[in-house]
Amino acid sequence: MAAGPIAKQLTFEDGLIGCPDWKRFSLETEAAGPAIHTLRSLDEPDVALYVCDPFTIVPDYEFEVGEPDASALELKDPSDALVLVVLTVRTDPAGVTANLLGPLVINSRTGRGRQLVLATSEYSVRHAVAA
Amino acid sequence: MLVLSRKVDQTIVIQDNITIKILEINGDRVKLGINAPRDVVILRQELREEVHQENLRAARREPDAPAGAGALRALGERLAERRTGG
Numbered sequence: 001m002a003a004g005p006i007a008k009q010l011t012f013e014d015g016l017i018g019c020p021d022w023k024r025f026s027l028e029t030e031a032a033g034p035a036i037h038t039l040r041s042l043d044e045p046d047v048a049l050y051v052c053d054p055f056t057i058v059p060d061y062e063f064e065v066g067e068p069d070a071s072a073l074e075l076k077d078p079s080d081a082l083v084l085v086v087l088t089v090r091t092d093p094a095g096v097t098a099n100l101l102g103p104l105v106i107n108s109r110t111g112r113g114r115q116l117v118l119a120t121s122e123y124s125v126r127h128a129v130a131a
Numbered sequence: 132m133l134v135l136s137r138k139v140d141q142t143i144v145i146q147d148n149i150t151i152k153i154l155e156i157n158g159d160r161v162k163l164g165i166n167a168p169r170d171v172v173i174l175r176q177e178l179r180e181e182v183h184q185e186n187l188r189a190a191r192r193e194p195d196a197p198a199g200a201g202a203l204r205a206l207g208e209r210l211a212e213r214r215t216g217g
Contacts (some may be wrong), residue, residue: 056214086185130206
């Protein structure tokens with residue numbers, strides 16, 4: 001996790017990818033256990049996502065935040081960027097996967113976030129992390 | 132929607148600074164060469180769709196449902212160990 005205070009209310013102005021109405025979230029740190037946080041939609045009460053720090057899963061996880069995304073997030077200092085990935089709890093087959101293809105990048109100072117799609121990466125939307 | 136017909140080596144220009152050239156046609160595959168400024172996001176639609184579908188799958192209707200909670204908790208503990216233990 002990034003150092004410094006993390007805004008508890010996050011705003012994704014464009015929503016998440018394919019879900020443009022999911023704009024405002026509350027971030028409940030470690031609500032679902034250690035190292036796993038809950039991103040709860042303030043727009044749609046039924047929507048909640050488990051998220052975690054991707055670097056605990058893949059230590060060498062890396063991608064570039066391009067200029068349009070960085071300026072939309074007003075990210076000037078890289079240390080302000082909080083990166084989270086969305087976890088999916090699966091029943092068939094049972095397990096947990098992480099969406100490394102579509103990370104969430106958040107300006108921890110302002111609470112503004114965007115979901116990126118890492119077009120040129122080899123990362124998967126279903127990276128197995130637990131059976 | 133604008134529908135254009137192009138042959139190999141012909142180009143489409145969008146807004147002066149984006150060009151799309153038909154490089155090769157082979158059966159049902161078309162190879163395109165795209166030139167655009169760095170701030171223009173170009174994505175294969177399937178990638179966006181994959182992320183969209185995964186968002187829907189991840190967004191649980193019942194956030195506190197016990198299904199998978201055990202696996203998730205175990206994962207959390209493992210990740211927390213890595214985070215602190217190095």
